[in-house]
Amino acid sequence: MMKDILVVEDLKTWFPIKSGIIQRTVGYVKAVDGVSFGVRRGETFGLVGESGSGKTTLARTIMRLVKPTAGKIVFDGVDLTERKSKPAKLRRRMQIIFQDPYASLDPRQTVYSMLKETMQIHRVASGRSSVHKKALELLENVGLSEEHLYRFPHEFSGGQRQRIAVARALIVNPEFLILDEPTSFLDVSVQASVLNLLNDLQKAFALTYLFISHNLAVVHHMSDRVAVMYLGKLVEIADRDAIYDSPRHPYTFHLMAAIPVPNPEIKKEEVLLTGDVPSPVNIPPGCRFHPRCPYATDRCEQEEPPLIENDGHWVACHYDIDFKGGARSSRIKRRKRRRV
Amino acid sequence: MENSEVGTTKSEWAARWADLKYTLYLLRKNPLVMAGIFMTFFFIALMFLANYIVDPKLANPAGYPEFGGNYPFQRSYVWSKGNIINWGPGIHLYEGPEFFLLGTDGWGRDLLKMIVLAIPVDIENAIIITLGAAAFGTLLGALAGYVGGVIDEVVLRITDIFLSIPYLILALVFATMFGRTIETLRFSILLVFWPTYVRLMRGQILSEKEKSYVEALKALGAGHARVLFGHIIPNSIYPVLVQATLDFGSVVLTFSALMFLGFSPSPSLPELGNLASDGYFHIFDAPWLMMFSGLTMLLIALAFNLLGDGLRDVLDPRIRR
Amino acid sequence: MQVKEKEVILEVKDLKVFFHTYRGKVEALNGVELSLYKREVLGLVGESGCGKSVTALTILGLLPENAYVISGTIFFRGEDLLKKSREEMRLLRADEIAAVFQDPMTYLNPVLTMETQLKEVFMLDTNLLRKAVVWQKNHGGKIAFDDLLSGKVKIRDKSTNPKVSKGEINEMAKSLCVDILRLVRMPDPERILRQYAFELSGGMRQRAMIAMALARTPSVFIADEITTAVDVTIQAQILNLMRGLRDKIDASTLLITHDLSVAAENADRIAVMYGGNVVEVAPTVEIFKNHLHPYTSMLMKAIPDVKNPSERLEFIPGTVPEMINPPSGCRFHPRCSIATDKCAVEKPELKRVLKNHEVACYNVAV
Secondary structure (H helix, E strand, O other): OOOEEEEEEEEEEEEEEEEOOOOEEEEEEEEEEEEEEEEEOOOEEEEEOOOOOOHHHHHHHHOOOOOOOEEEEEEOOEEOOOOOOOHHHHHHHEEEEOOOOOOOOOOOOOHHHHHHHHHHHHOOOOOHHHHHHHHHHHHHHOOOOHHHOOOOHHHOOHHHHHHHHHHHHHOOOOOEEEEEOOOOOOOHHHHHHHHHHHHHHHHHHOOEEEEEEOOHHHHHHHOOEEEEEEOOEEEEEEEHHHHHHOOOOHHHHHHHHHOOOOOOOOOOOOOOOOOOOOOOOOOOOOOOOHHHOOOOOHHHHHOOOOOEEEOOEEEOOOOEEEOOOOOOOOEEEOOOOOOO | OOOOOOOOOOOHHHHHHHHHHHHHHHHHOOHHHHHHHHHHHHHHHHHHHHHHHOOHHHHOHHHOHHHOOOOOOOOOOOOOOOOOOOOOOOOOOOOOOOOOOOOEOOOOOEHHHHHHHHHHHHHHHHHHHHHHHHHHHHHHHHHHHHHOHHHHHHHHHHHHHHHHOOHHHHHHHHHHHHOOOHHHHHHHHHHHHHHHHHHHHHHHHHHHHOOHHHHHHHHHOOOHHHHHHHHHHHHHHHHHHHHHHHHHHHHHHHHHHHHHHHHOOOOOOOOHHHHHHHHHOOOOOOHHHHHHHHHHHHHHHHHHHHHHHHHHHHHOOOOOO | OOOOOOOEEEEEEEEEEEEEEOOEEEEEEEEEEEEEEOOOEEEEEOOOOOOHHHHHHHHHOOOOOOEEEEEEEEEEOOEEHHHOOHHHHHHHHHHOEEEEOOOHHHHOOOOOEHHHHHHHHHHHHHHHHHHHHHHHHHHOOOOOHHHHHHOOOOOOOOOOOOOOOHHHHHHHHHHHHHHHHHHOOOOOHHHHHHOEHHHOOHHHHHHHHHHHHHOOOOOEEEEEOOOOOOOHHHHHHHHHHHHHHHHHOOOEEEEEEOOHHHHHHHOOEEEEEEOOEEEEEEEHHHHHHOOOOHHHHHHHHHOOOOOOOOOOOOOOOOOOOOOOOOOOOOOOHHHOOOOOHHHHHOOOOOEEEEOOEEEOOOOOOO
16 A cells, blocks of 8 residues: 555554552553554544543654554554664654644754754754754744744744744654644634645645644644544544544544534534543443443443444444434444445 | 844844843842842852962961960950950960951961951862762763663662761761861762752653653654753753752851861861861850851851852742743 | 613723733733623633733732733622722622633642532531521421522521531531532532542533532623633533523623634623724624624634635734734734724724624724
8 A cells, every 4th residue: 555654553552550569560551552544645634532532642652752562553664663663764754743832842942953953863954054044944934034043932922833843843854744733722813824834834845644633623624534533442534524524433423513613503403422531541341432322232332343444434333323313313223334 | 923022133142141131130139139149259259369368378377386386275356456355264365466356266366367268168168069969969860860760769779878867977977988188078078968969850850851842852853862961951950050059058067067076187277167166165265266157157058048049039930931 | 672771790891901020011901891791691702812811810809919900990780899809809709700710620629629629618608508507497308509599598698697506517518519519410429529639530620610610609600711621522511511500590601712613602792802902792693794803804714614614724914912012002903904004003992883793993894
């Protein structure tokens, strides 16, 4: 599958919980518990999930900031989970932008110093004048200018700091960019400009994005395909419009229904999930979603549904539920599915 | 583009200078801190100039051959010229033309001059010991905190052992072990003070390590050395600075305590603790000896303490920005 | 046609608040005008730095040390809150004006159980509890929080203190705690009471905060970004709860949020703030259909709408102004596409241009 720049196969990242004087492992936080998907070259792959879903851990695992417990990560044909792969070369092709612009920049470094350092690490440029020139070029690409070069992070607004983070990530000419909630901390108007910038950069540099966010409207705006994550597993993957207009998994449906819409005249149905977002320490048996799922049956409590494809649309649910009729009048059909 | 109130900075160092000016501004606001700063500067200036103000040869009791260099009091005046104060039977006081502002010590040396000569000794000690302990402790603490695992455990246990013993006793033990020259005494006291820095730095590193920018740097491909020495340590250094200034005072006191307890390399060494121990036996008849050397110790400790307090307030990241 | 004159419960007029900081004077509020009617939900919308939280804090009397109220009035029940003493404001906060803030973790005491914290709120008025116990004894059966709301026991009745034992007061407080937790839809309230703040999830903590705020049946309820820190599904639950409580609790709500969509679904009227001023106020449906102020319009266009996707989002050029050196005249004029010379000179006042619709702009086309 050469068109997939990134393939993740049954990836698991478990964090051991240690307790007692001798620090025995008493359990695991199964942050990522068997995730498989592929990202096509040039697309923006959106990943949505709430807190506890494991999406941030997934991003860190792919970036190899966290060691995976099991599974494979294949980037452009190269298996990253093999011990032999060199992280340094990899860092040039895959970069990440973090969520908190107020914490992801070293407060003691000026912008110039940050950019220079990255250039030094990857030997992109050296010598004061060429470093300076490249720095200016990068700043211009993200919509900043020379006057910002010698300032400290605290002198910038959140949106500007994210731009600096993007500039820094672009130094190494990556092909693949993971964006972990890049606009969550930003105001609406700033968010708009940062998203536009990301779109422009994607076209200019032929980038592939993995866009992670809990803000469904933003993901909708940016993505070509979207995956929904719940408690460490993917429950649905589909084209953007398919997922937003006709979701097939109950969790996705409720998620979409919970998004507030900026239109007061649309009377939304009260479709609410009961209970709280669960913690990945105690994962429910069977289908992870069954405790909160209004359609759950006994089968859901016992058997975990696999992620099965149906015409480009992947769903992990035993039943084929029609949500269109509203929460109460859904029909639960059982259908023979073909496994791909 | 946004309007900048700081103005365009032309280069890296200009930016850092502007940052420093902000620190100085904050410092200026607190009167106690300013007092501390002045006092510290005063003492440090004295440290360099002492040997020019007072002839160091005066410290040598053999410089007063006419009085034989015997221990009992030869001369003792306080505050008055030509006025004899009889402190008690059997103590004969000298009547002479000289006026000693703070009186004299057991050898008849002018106390004021001795104190002036003693200040550089003490402050030099303080600086060397504190910097040494801080440097060593910080490095070890940084490594323990960053690497973790076995190294961390081992370092922690060692510091535990050191910290479990009261510091003066520990100092005594080391002083006895290593001898009485100034260098060995310095080393002994350094061994007493370094564990605090290990703990301090380790704590800072542990929390700094988890921060987002460290992760970002790793994602960019920075190696461990660069991250630790170029980023984490510079961001964690401020509590160490503050602790160091506070420790100056403690070190002076500890060193003096050792002198007092009899570990001085030579009885005539002009050093505040030494001078104080001289006066110990005469605390009722000639209180000035112990009083003034003690007072000077207090002032030095106070100066550095205030400085440290002020630094801590100023460098608190919540108040900055 | 007869228009029923709605009663104003809280009125902020020309409020100017400055902060003194190292970098200079921060002009946080520049003449805020706001009216809160009885039993309505007013959405106060704006981006960071616009002054919405400062407005809330000023109303509550909780401004920090370096804040100065330069001018303005806040009228509540006929009195100017700005003229009240700290003690009077404290009593007001205990009784009449309640607030819930953004991050419940930091607002709950980590070393006390939920029961202690919740009971504490009820114990602020032991008189009321005494009366409740007496009522319960006289009438038999158990008194519930709902009864307090409906007035079976007069809440604000400051008359005699009947003799009631401490144990009974405690019992009463505890049972009211259970009631109120049920009111905010907490599962298994008895168990929750025994737990500590860190044992609860974000949504539950937020609900506990709401319970504590509503325990004293306030007339004004200020909700400052209460759903910003929680997940979308929990946010939906909490907003749904707020909507459900509206009818039970006879309070006016000031819903502060930066998310226009949240305001769209929950507020009756929306007031948009920018740069320390209220720039537009109108009923929700009206403001979405017919937004007049240029800032409001651009804000609307900057939100990605799932139902109406667009290729590029409109964004507002420039950044939110530094309040240390704010732009002269109308604070929005440097970023405004229809600004004229007058806008840079004089700040436009909030004027009624349509029925129920006020705008602060010179160049509005009505």
